[in-house]
Amino acid sequence: MIKYILECKKQHKFESWFSNSNEYEKLKKRKLLKCIFCNSYSIKKSIMSPKVLNSSFKNNYEINSLKEIKKVKKELLKLRKYVEKNFKFVGDSFAKEVREIYYDKKNKKNIYGSTTKKEREELEGEGIDLNTIPWVDKEN
Numbered sequence: 001m002i003k004y005i006l007e008c009k010k011q012h013k014f015e016s017w018f019s020n021s022n023e024y025e026k027l028k029k030r031k032l033l034k035c036i037f038c039n040s041y042s043i044k045k046s047i048m049s050p051k052v053l054n055s056s057f058k059n060n061y062e063i064n065s066l067k068e069i070k071k072v073k074k075e076l077l078k079l080r081k082y083v084e085k086n087f088k089f090v091g092d093s094f095a096k097e098v099r100e101i102y103y104d105k106k107n108k109k110n111i112y113g114s115t116t117k118k119e120r121e122e123l124e125g126e127g128i129d130l131n132t133i134p135w136v137d138k139e140n
């Protein structure tokens with residue numbers, strides 16, 4: 001989108017949005033552009049400000065989402081540290097270990113590791129609830 005400040009021959013100024021610069025030319029040629037104050041068709045472009053508008057909007061947006069990502073990542077790192085500290089890592093044998101814990105009620109321990117999609121579905125079928133957490137890298 002491009003915003004043009006349009007000006008008629010009586011110096012009325014008003015803003016108008018176009019999908020691109022060609023659209024402005026097209027509408028002007030077809031006499032579809034007129035002054036919103038005096039209905040004059042003698043319209044010209046005044047100050048053009050799309051670049052400033054667009055880039056500042058984009059930058060703000062990017063800064064905000066970057067901040068959000070950092071915030072979320074920090075939380076996930078905290079979660080990762082908590083799991084690493086309080087849970088036993090069992091790696092690929094997670095599905096096997098989890099069953100042992102689930103069926104041996106006395107053996108309550110916290111473990112973490114990885115499962116295949118198939119293993120996870122099998123465990124779910126057995127009524128074993130798993131939590132999957134996003135595992136973020138500590139670097140960057």
Ligand SMILES: [Zn+2]
Nearest residue numbers: 008012035038
């Ligand atoms: Zn006018």
